Amino acid sequence: MAFVLTLLGAALACGLELLEAVAIVLAVALTRRPRDALLGAFAAVVACAVLGAALGPVLVANVALAPLRLVVGVALLLFGLEWLRKGVLRLAGRRARSSSFREFVEEQEALEAIALPAAGRPDWAGRVIAFKGVLLEGVEVILIVTALAARPGGLTPALAGAGAAAVATVGLGFLLHRPLRRLPETELKYVVGLVLTSFGTFFTAEGLDVHWPLGDAALLVLAGGWLIISQLMALRLAASPGEPEPARS
Amino acid sequence: MIGLLRAVRKLVLGETVVLPAGIAAAVAGAGVLRAVAGAGGWWEHAGGAVLAGLLVIALAVALRPRR
Numbered sequence: 462m463a464f465v466l467t468l469l470g471a472a473l474a475c476g477l478e479l480l481e482a483v484a485i486v487l488a489v490a491l492t493r494r495p496r497d498a499l500l501g502a503f504a505a506v507v508a509c510a511v512l513g514a515a516l517g518p519v520l521v522a523n524v525a526l527a528p529l530r531l532v533v534g535v536a537l538l539l540f541g542l543e544w545l546r547k548g549v550l551r552l553a554g555r556r557a558r559s560s561s562f563r564e565f566v567e568e569q570e571a572l573e574a575i576a577l578p579a580a581g582r583p584d585w586a587g588r589v590i591a592f593k594g595v596l597l598e599g600v601e602v603i604l605i606v607t608a609l610a611a612r613p614g615g616l617t618p619a620l621a622g623a624g625a626a627a628v629a630t631v632g633l634g635f636l637l638h639r640p641l642r643r644l645p646e647t648e649l650k651y652v653v654g655l656v657l658t659s660f661g662t663f664f665t666a667e668g669l670d671v672h673w674p675l676g677d678a679a680l681l682v683l684a685g686g687w688l689i690i691s692q693l694m695a696l697r698l699a700a701s702p703g704e705p706e707p708a709r710s
Numbered sequence: 711m712i713g714l715l716r717a718v719r720k721l722v723l724g725e726t727v728v729l730p731a732g733i734a735a736a737v738a739g740a741g742v743l744r745a746v747a748g749a750g751g752w753w754e755h756a757g758g759a760v761l762a763g764l765l766v767i768a769l770a771v772a773l774r775p776r777r
Contacts (some may be wrong), residue, residue, distance in 0.1 A: 531737075538733050538765065546729060546772050662762050665737060669744050671757040683762065690766055694773055 463677040464618045466684070467609050470656035471622030474540075474605045476630045477650055478598040481564060483634035485594030488568035493577055493587040501591030509599035517607050529611060531668025534661050536608045540601070541657025548651030549691050553698035559646040568594075605657065612664065655691070659683040732768025739764050 482502070489498035520529065550556035557563075568590075575586050602623065610619035662683050663673065673679035740761045747753035753760075 535733065535737060538737075539730055542729055542733060542765070542769055542772075543725070546726075546769060549769075549773060658765075662758070662765060665740075666758040666761045669737075669740055669757060669761065670749075670754060671761070672754050673758055674755065679758070686762065691769075694770065698773060 468618035468622040471619040472626040473653045475623040476626035479630040482595045482598040484565035489591045492572040497584040497587040498591045501588035505595035513603045534665030537661030544654030552695040729772040736764035
């Protein structure tokens, strides 16, 4: 059970974050020069790989199991509940639906205002924008996957899910950008929020010496509980007066 | 540079400080309850539900509509 949920959580979180990174790199490549966009993106991937290679072993080697569960749990709660909060706001119509394609178009429009350097000179603006976009999304992926992998038995499903999602998202993003417009990103991000929040609740409680009555199966109960509660929150929010949040990713 | 720092802050804390503050309060409250309950007490079996309840309150507070 934990294996499947870890695989699902890592794959969805990684795939959706990378979809946003691919949208930024594509916008830079199509508006400016593909070579500079890819150089910026490659530098960010290297930086993320170094961070991931350093963070995982340090966490596992230097932190005892109970505090590690607490650290991992709180980290997952920080990400998961934020994704869930945004998901509830989107489902309640209080926030624009998530769309990497809209980000792609907005990024393209912003980039068109920056003049390209002469041919043969490096386009630092394009490189920096691609680097920053991939780095910020990549760091979130590294933190989530590291947190999911840090649990005993979590390494294989977390890496397998993240790896498969990375290959699929980057490949499909570049080859088949238009079909990706039809992805229900809002609903998928909401599911990631549910999965990460369930894991976060589970690990944080274990770190505080709780013994879950059903073992790993308690994860399913937690996911069901968070699903019902967040849906009720979305319904209540949709029915109450208040200002919508400004459109953000 | 300022844009990058803002993005890093958003990455770590999210878009609102209310939620991370609520999570910190929920975990701290759960820690206090565990200490009060002592080893092998009710906390071991019911602590998960208590923590989940505190986290639900944190999410509900972070979702309060703007007036």
